[in-house]
Amino acid sequence: MGKKVHPKIFRILGTQQWNSKWFSKRNFAEYLQQDARIRKFLFEYFKKSSVGKIEIERLVDNIKLIIHAAKPGLIIGRGGQGAEELKNKLQKKFLDKKLKLEITIQEIKNPNLCSQIVLQNLIENIEKRMPYRKTMKQTIEQVKKAGAQGVKVILSGRLDGVEIARRExxxxxxxxxxxxxxxxxxxxxxxxxxxxxxxxxxxxxKGLKF
Structure with missing residues (x-):
């Protein structure tokens, strides 16, 4: 069972929490799609800021976004200018004008223990045509040094451009x-x-959580 199910979903309300915190009977599908679009936009928009997680909280007339990033300064900008620009873009692109949007940015102190950031760096190196074995070894070494108790990396496809796809x-x-x-x-x-x-x-x- 543990090998078939998504590791985070399997541990919800145990060691993991929901990234979207809201409830709706009528607009569930609409809100779910909106959350997915917002997350996709933010992960692409802040590729260089090493965004690890995006939490979305909804109340009756306001939405709160909590962005966890390794480089929060790149998001906030000088005097909070970047955060304000982001707020305006999200409001225009995804949200109703009546809704109040609040953005909180939190720093990830140890990015090498965040799977999303580690994955982003791995993908970036693969796209730069770095040898996949070297990239995998570097990734594992960085996570190991950060204090993890275990790490596993899987790559599948035409690795190094070979004709037959394989899995490593x-x-x-x-x-x-x-x-x-x-x-x-x-x-x-x-x-x-x-x-x-x-x-x-x-x-x-990262170890056992009680």
Whole structure:
């Protein structure tokens, strides 16, 4: 079971919490799609800011965005100018004018323990045509030095441009997927290269959470 289910969903309300915090009977589908579009936009817009997680909280007439980033200064900008510009863009592109938007930016103190940021760096290196084995080893070494108890990286596709697609995985330590108290961070994404797309997955085990 632990190997089939998404590691974060499997541990919801245990070691993990919901990234979207709201409830709606009538507008559930609309809000869900809106959340997905906002997240996609923000991850692409702040590619260089190393955004790790985006939380969305909704009340009757306001929305609160909590952006967790390794480089919050790049988002905030001089005198908060960047945050204000972002607020205006999101309001125009996705939200009703009646809704009040509040943006909070929090710093990720140890980005090498955040699976989303580790994945972004891995994908960036693959897209720069760096040798995939070297990239995987570097990724594992960085996570290891950051204090993780286990890390696993999987790449699948036409690695280094070979004709037949294959799957490579590398891991260090342990990843106890069946243990519900295990604090496991997981992220997946796609690297777009000249010879096709390469799927990437990252698991980081930080220890038991009580």
């Amino acid at each position: 995985n590398l891991f260090w330590g342990k990843i106890p997927l069946h243990t519900l108290r295990a604090d496991i961070d997981y992220a997946r994404g796609t690297a777009h290269t000249t010879y096709g797309t390469i799927g990437a997955k990252v698991w980081i085990y």
